[in-house]
Amino acid sequence: xxxxxxxxxxxxxxxxxxxxxxxxxxxxxxxxxxxxxxxxxxxxxxxxxxxxxxxxxxxxxxxxxxxxxxxxxxxxxxx
Numbered sequence: 001x002x003x004x005x006x007x008x009x010x011x012x013x014x015x016x017x018x019x020x021x022x023x024x025x026x027x028x029x030x031x032x033x034x035x036x037x038x039x040x041x042x043x044x045x046x047x048x049x050x051x052x053x054x055x056x057x058x059x060x061x062x063x064x065x066x067x068x069x070x071x072x073x074x075x076x077x078x079x
Contacts, residue, residue, distance in 0.1 A: 015076055022070030029063040 001009075036056055039045040049055065 018069060019074065022066050025066045026063060026070070029059055029066065033059050033063070 033056065036045065036049060036059070040049055
């Protein structure tokens with residue numbers, strides 16, 4: 001196996017893994033965000049949300065990153 005083939009295989013494997021993980025992470029992130037907002041009346045979640053006021057913004061930024069990464073890997077796979 002040449003170096004070129006090894007590098008192509010590495011990037012193909014990385015793309016396949018990213019295409020598998022990105023949608024799962026996005027679904028889990030949206031569920032977590034929903035629980036953060038809807039579960040605020042529960043004492044445990046309400047206390048945590050009060051102690052971490054920037055958590056929702058960080059989750060949204062993470063979701064945007066995951067969606068962008070998934071989109072980029074899809075674009076790469078079609079070219």
